[in-house]
Amino acid sequence: MRLSFLSEKKGLKGLTVRVVKSPVKDKLDTLYRLLGELKGESALVFCNLREAVERVSEYLTETGTDNEYFHGGMEQSERERALSRFRNGSATVFISTDLASRGLDIPEVKHVIHYHLPHNEEAYTHRNGRTARMDAEGNAFLIINEAETVPEYIAREPEEFFLPETAGKLLRSEWITLTINRGKRDKLSRKDIAGFLFQKGGLERDELGVIEVKESCSFAAVKRDKQAALLSRIRNEKIKNMKAQFN
Incomplete structure (x- = not known):
């Protein structure tokens, strides 16, 4: 209508x-x-x-x-x-x-x-x-x-709008958000994060989504099925020569 x-x-x-x-x-x-x-x-x-x-x-x-x-x-x-x-x-x-x-x-x-x-x-x-x-x-x-x-x-x-008696299966997003406790105040950029995740994290370009850099932290969308391997690779790595927490 x-x-x-x-x-x-x-x-x-x-x-x-x-x-x-x-x-x-x-x-x-x-x-x-x-x-x-x-x-x-x-x-x-x-x-x-x-x-x-x-x-x-x-x-x-x-x-x-x-x-x-x-x-x-x-x-x-x-x-x-x-x-x-x-x-x-x-x-x-x-x-x-x-x-x-x-x-x-x-x-x-x-x-x-x-x-x-x-x-x-x-x-x-x-x-x-x-x-x-x-x-x-x-x-x-x-x-x-x-x-x-x-x-x-x-x-x-x-x-x-009529609903069925039983709920349909909800589709999960293919993306998940990686949080980094470094941001603008650390002079971190989206380019820095992308390069780090490609080189140290082993991601391909189609496995990395939107990156946002805030004042004290950053967020990066990565493919859900790559999360575990990614965290394992970068856990002890430095980003732009800085220690960081990734979760």
């Missing part, structure tokens, strides 16, 4: 909005089954409370779902790592409060999931703005239990 009022006013021409009904008040199982239908594509899950963000993340982690969570109560270093893992594809599911609905450097997201209904139309619009950018296609799902209804500010009743 296309929302014409959003398409015209907000520029979300490629946005498709659907309702997913939860048979019980607790929506965790419904969310898990929905993610199983998204085939490992990137998803941004919005909750209204910090406690709910962490609870959803803990549940998904227990199911083996690659995810990160994000809210204003976290330390800066924790937020940076969470964002990095989502940007580089190590985590395909990102659970957040409305803090992630604007102002953050987050890549194009395929699916926005309203685990909790937004408080108002402005919040709804900003959340949905994380997908269907620049004429791309994107989906927004509203998970609604029996006690909830579609908010009045949604002009047309979205069509229902």
Whole structure:
């Protein structure tokens, strides 16, 4: 179902909005089954409370779902790592409060999931703005239990997205994030890290993904199946003549 009022006013021409009904008040199982239908594509899950963000993340982690969570109560270093893992594809599911609905450097997201209904139309619009950018296609799902209804500010009743009785298998990301406790303050660059991982770690170019260098640490996406061998090779090596911790 296309929302014409959003398409015209907000520029979300490629946005498709659907309702997913939860048979019980607790929506965790419904969310898990929905993610199983998204085939490992990137998803941004919005909750209204910090406690709910962490609870959803803990549940998904227990199911083996690659995810990160994000809210204003976290330390800066924790937020940076969470964002990095989502940007580089190590985590395909990102659970957040409305803090992630604007102002953050987050890549194009395929699916926005309203685990909790937004408080108002402005919040709804900003959340949905994380997908269907620049004429791309994107989906927004509203998970609604029996006690909830579609908010009045949604002009047309979205069509229902039906879930199978059993959850589909969630696809794990092929990437995993390597953390290095050296960064900009150590005059470390992305080029330094790439060269080190190629020469000392034995990685091929297609086995190394996005590299981000922060003030005091760095993150590099590497192929999951190369992680163990890589850590074994570089554990006692120096990077740019500096001792470092790799994990």
